[in-house]
Amino acid sequence: MDLKSTHKSPVLADSVPMNKSRLGLSSSSVPYSASTTGYSSPGMYLTTPRRKPAPSKLDDVRVSASSPPQKKLNKEFGFEPESEEAETSYHTWVMKYPSALTSFEQITNYAKYKKIALFLDYDGTLSPIVDNPDHAFMSSAMRTAVRNVAKHFPTAIISGRSRDKVCEFVGLTELHYAGSHGMDIMVPLRELESTTDHPNSIRSTDKQEVIPFQPASEFLPMIDEVFRSLVENTNDIEGATVENNKFCVSVHYRLVDEELWPMIAEIVHDILKGYPKLKLTHGRKVLEIRPVIDWNKGKAVEFLLESLGLNNRDDVLPIYVGDDITDEDAFKVLREGNCGYGILVSSVPKESNASYSLRDPSEVKGFLKSLVKWKTTAAV
């Protein structure tokens, strides 16, 4: 069965870029629309900045380039370019989303005399995408890079995973963590403001008091119920796994025979019919069920910046690095606020609200190391 073109179902839509439905489903049935994911036509973000005209404008980093061919964009996230043609397409795309490594000087020129606040997604950004979600370990070299960067810049991990799980994977207490796509944040108490006269001197989370911010807490029993129901109903589908991310649930189909993808979609859709207060989003071979609340990774970035006393400040440069659709909400906040840079981790062309790109977690590691080197050697 050609799932890409023939299967028509009212179930759900694929929210991969460019409206390419891998599950072959109509995009109109998903509450998570193109506008909420941030994917849109190229060039629409080259708008007048809302605030802070910068010496080198944040929204000027993308040079104009024609969109890559649609067929090259018809790839699921995370696939490596497979051919010379794909490589050419990538090189065209990277003109529009320049590499954060080759544009490092441009980024740091803008960051001079500013405090960088770093936001990092986990899966596909700090750890490579692997078949088994429980085995998405971060390398020790990456952990060292994150530890080092956090010594110089306030650093937060914002993940779709449960906060506990991502904390366990990363294993660094000196960071800030937001789990469940930002619906579970440990917020540093505002006595931190006393540190703001010392650039980059945000105290580590192990030394400061924190309180939980959980805007979807009322949904916990509902999420648990849906989790159990999804487990029960997908039990017989080989390769399907359901992950409880506390305030959201992931249904993984990476290891499921492609012919059975529509069945998974159908099951999820049928269960969700009974839960109008939950919505469906789509990540990298994963369907994600989460509360219909106006909260996402972008809001989490704004919230964390405010909690850290770093919001609305011309001397702060937030940088967000992520690979998935849910990271687009954060890229969008930075782009539309003209206040920071989004860096998309991707080895295939896709439209994004990010300003720069990196190919894979290994390049992310290189970027983090470069930031540390810059901070420790340049007079900034």
Ligand SMILES: O=P(O)(O)OC[C@H]1O[C@H](O[C@H]2O[C@H](CO)[C@@H](O)[C@H](O)[C@H]2O)[C@H](O)[C@@H](O)[C@@H]1O
């Ligand atoms: O926001 P993130 O930290 O990027 O989390 C998004 C989802 O990531 C995980 O799934 C993805 O990575 C897995 C491990 O590499 C892979 O097997 C899966 O196919 C990917 O979708 C995580 O398991 C999900 O719960 C997160 O929502």
